[in-house]
Each structure stands twice: as C-alpha cells, then as structure tokens.
Amino acid sequence: MDIINEPKKTPLHDIHIKLGAKMVHFAGFKMPVQYTGIIKEHEAVRTTAGVFDISHMGELLLEGNDVISFLQYMMINDLNLLEPFKGQYSCMCYENGTVIDDMVYYEEDKTQFRMIVNAGNIEKDIKWLNEHIGERDVKIANLSSARARVAFQGPKSEEYLQPLMDVDLAQINRFYFRKCSLDGNPVFIARTGYTGERGFELSFDVEYATRIWNKFIEIGATPAGLGARDSLRLEACYSLYGHEINDSITPVEAGLSWLVKPKEGIDYFGKEVLIHQKTKGTERVLVGLNLLDKGIIRDDNKIFKDDTEIGYITSGGYSPTLKKTIGLGLVTKQYSEIGQELFIEIRNKRLKGIITSTPFYRNI
C-alpha cells in the first residue's frame, strides 16, 4: 500500500486562495506559485515591495550552555563572528564536505539561537543535529508549525514597514535582528533576504499570521509566490538547496568558499576537505551564464564546449530584470572563465551561451 501524505497548509493558505493564487505542492506544502503573475510579482519586488509566505520553512530554537560550541562543530562558518542580535548564513556539511542544508541562525544570547532551515530538509536537519549533540548541554525545539514566517522585500520595504514598528528599522544593519512589535503584534524581524533587494524576514506566532499578512497587503506590499521567489534569487545568484548545493556538491564548488572558515583549533564537519578545496581549488566550479541564442535554459540541461560535455545547468530561467535568459551551472574548471562561450543542450538543440560575471543583479 502506498501512503501519500496530504500536503500541509501554511497558516496563510486560505488567504492565498482568497487572493486567487495558483497553488503548487512544494516540500510537502501547498504553496502559492503566483497570484497575479510571476513576472509582475518579480517586478513589484524590484520596484516597490513584495511579501512572500515562507511559513513552509523550518524554524528551530537551540538552547543550552553548549550551543555555541555545538554549532561551531556542526557549521562551516565561524560563530565567533556573531554577537547578540546578529545572524549568520552557513552551510552544514557532511564529513566529505557536501551539503546537508544551508541556513541562517541568529544569536539571541549565548545560550539561545534561532535557526531557519529549508522546508524540504527540516526532518533531516533535526535528525543530524540531534545525532551529534552527544554529552553537550543543547536542546532543540522545532517551532516550525507554531510560527509563521513572511519575507518583506523591495526598495520600499523599510518605508512601508516603519510606521508599523516600535523600533527604528534604519538602526538594524544587514543580518541583524530585533524582537519587537509590529502593529501591536510581537515579531522577530531580521534584515535578511533571498531576493537581492533590501528587506526583512519576519517570524511570529501563528495566531498573528493572518492579521499581519493582511496589514502588509493594506500598506501596499504585493503578494508574491514561489515563482517570483525563484526568479529573484536566481538573478541575485543565491543558492537553492537541491540545485547549486546538495549532498554531492561542496560549498567551495558552489562559489561559497567564503563560508569555509579556518576556525583554528576547532574541528567541524567537512573541515579537512573544504579547507583543502579552498586552498587547492576544485575540478568543477559554479558559473553564471547568459544565453546568446534565443530560448530558455532549464535545470539539468547539459553544457558543452564544442562536442565535449563539460557540465550541467543547476538553475536556469528567464530574467525579467535583465530581459534575457540566465543560468547557473557547474562546469569543468578549465572552461569557467568569464567570456568563455559554450553550448547548452535543450531538448534536441544546442544553444550558444557565454559565461558572465555574477551576481546578475543585486540592490542591497
């Protein structure tokens, strides 16, 4: 007997339906892929502000006296760079350097960290973390379904949000957060994002979810779905787990070697392999490309240099901002220079492309 679990709904599901969203199944959830159209929503985020329901993502609270040393062991980035009210992006890797997940964690104080993980990896991450606590004083609580999460992104995001806040948003630097009040509701708000625009990511108790979302729409934010979320992050060249990073790609291959920190005297999963890769380089590297011929490139399209297969597309699509087809791909290092022309195989045709500098767009 085959049991297929009914996809879960986020706390904002009914509002998405009311707004006329086209829904898809993603990571076990029913999520809005678009409301008015992917391109329109993408453009709204690039010009004013858009709001995304990201409640499908995981939210964990790690508490205990040994949280910092535990995370130093589990993460490739260095928690010595943190301070209270600051967050950090990292990958969590296996011993062989490949990626279990990428995440952002925030230091609330020395014994309490909040971590946001990818929706599809929540169970995997919790299991991996719990398996390695050992004798340490660390407890992990899964707040994913008790809280809702929304991203508020765009050049006007601060202007729209400030009147609702009891803190001065201008005082919150990138990657810092506050716990404060939004229109009378307690929220966690961080200046982070996945769109390449200025903006915030918020988390709050599910009981405030609908009223906060409705307030966001009222103040002028455009509801934006997973379609726009993907086209925005592609232009900004942010990795998507399962594409640029996964359990057969290392952060160094994926252009994230800046996350690999020396952490002298501290052992962490993947350290040996990753430091080696960071110093010696890797056989394949992630590059950005523009399509020169007309068409659209998609994930897994093969990349060729003349008749030799040299890699594949990890993410591809149409860039509404640049009005051209762009992509990210893993290619043999030898052919990874900017300006290198190559061919991308789409169905039965080979289209001409060129390696270009990245990111394609950022406005932070």
Next chain:
Amino acid sequence: MDYKFPKDLKYTDTHEWVKIEENIAIIGITDYAQYQLGDIVYIELPDKGQTFRKGDSATEIESVKAVGEIIIPLSGTIMDTNTNLIESPELINSSPFKEGWIIKIKISNKEEASDLLSIEDYIILVNEEDQ
C-alpha cells in the same frame, strides 16, 4: 477562475482555439491554456511553408515555469506566423484570442474540422480539468 471562451471559435481538447475563414485556419492557445502555462517568455514559431499533419506537435511555448506545445488541429501548410510574439511573447497571456494568435494554416483537408470541439464541449472539458 473565470476563463474567456469566445463564441465564434472552435476548440481542441489540447486547448488550442481555431478560427476558420474559407480554407485558412488561425490558431492560438486558449485563455485556460495561457493561465496554466503562466508568464510566457519565449515561443519558437514554425517556418512559413512548413507542412504539418493533424496531431503533429509544433511551436514550443516556454513559460517561466513550464513548456507547452501546439498540437496541430488541422493538416496544412503554414501561411503566416505572428512574429510580434518573438519580441512580445507575453501577448499570448494578455490577449490569447486576438493579439496572441500564433499561426495561420492553409487547410489541406477541410473534413478534419468536424473533429474540432464546439464552445459548449470545450467549456465542459475545462470545467472537468480545472478541479
């Protein structure tokens, strides 16, 4: 969803619309089809003079998230294609029955037109699919 269903057209069960004028058929995709595809960003038009048989697939239509194809509803030869769609593929989304027309075919076998769906039958099909 309120899809548009112009009364003066014929339809197919693969969501093309067909307007027959003498022995010329103008073909596009329906409002339901463009909504399912999402924002269209690229279309590959066939060449004038190319011949197709009913049931052939032609003309890949790429949206941000998907790929669609036209299934040729009537055998014939391509007389004309809507080259505006090369620069503005989004016309298919905004005006699927007018500015978003895709190809014009010189029909070679008018009897095939009897297989096309009436507007009533097409509406029933869409209501069934759109659950």
